[in-house]
Amino acid sequence: MTDRIDLRRRLRAQRRETPAGARIAAADGLARELLALPLLPTRGYVAGYWAGDGEIGLHVFQLRLPAGLVYCLPILHGDILHFAPWRAGDPLVTNRYGIPEPDVEPASALTAVDMALVVTPLVGFDRHGQRLGMGGGWYDRTFAFRRTSSPPPLLVGAAFASQETTLPPPAHWDVPLDAICTESDTVIPTARP
Ligand SMILES: Nc1nc2c(c(=O)[nH]1)N(C=O)[C@@H](CNc1ccc(C(=O)N[C@@H](CCC(=O)O)C(=O)O)cc1)CN2
């Protein structure tokens, strides 16, 4: 547990230190990798996130999304995430963590099973598709059903390549990612030995 807390602190500090120029280029590279995913759906809802705390930006991906895909942002609702379509200029409110989310009634928003693709923010990842998040357990609770079922939704982590790390063994609630895209690469997870 303290392993995870320490690791999170170090990886978050490192993520925030990425220089501006590198961030701009990285958002571009990330969009290229995401849009080249062989399993990228052609229609449906895509959950992104509002980047903060040094997270790799999704704005280029959002701008280049093919016509059949509708970009959405997460909304905190009870102890899980709901989702709502969001385009630049649509109204936002700030959630309890200070993260902007679409200003819609959370209970009437889309749910996890409505999503074709979910691009998850993350603090750290490994080659097995394990994800270390902010520690709220939001993605793990929301997509717990993906531990025993196949996509959709396809779960793809987005990160700087420098966020790859060695993670402690997964907890029973950790939901593995189907892929991780960085500014320079797409990691398709390998099975644990
Ligand atoms: N951009 C983005 N949106 C996201 C997530 C994320 O990781 N990144 N989430 C992924 O799950 C969910 C929110 N989860 C979160 C879980 C914990 C903290 C957190 O501990 N934040 C603080 C304290 C903020 C406060 O309470 O004022 C911190 O920065 O230490 C933030 C978000 C949904 N939306």
Ligand SMILES: Nc1ncnc2c1ncn2[C@@H]1O[C@H](COP(=O)(O)OP(=O)(O)OP(=O)(O)O)[C@@H](O)[C@H]1O
């Ligand atoms: N499916 C679940 N059922 C019950 N509790 C869960 C579940 N998933 C996660 N949790 C709880 O959430 C807490 C945080 O989990 P974890 O440290 O894996 O979060 P995280 O993936 O880093 O966070 P986030 O998804 O918000 O970015 C855990 O301590 C656990 O209590």
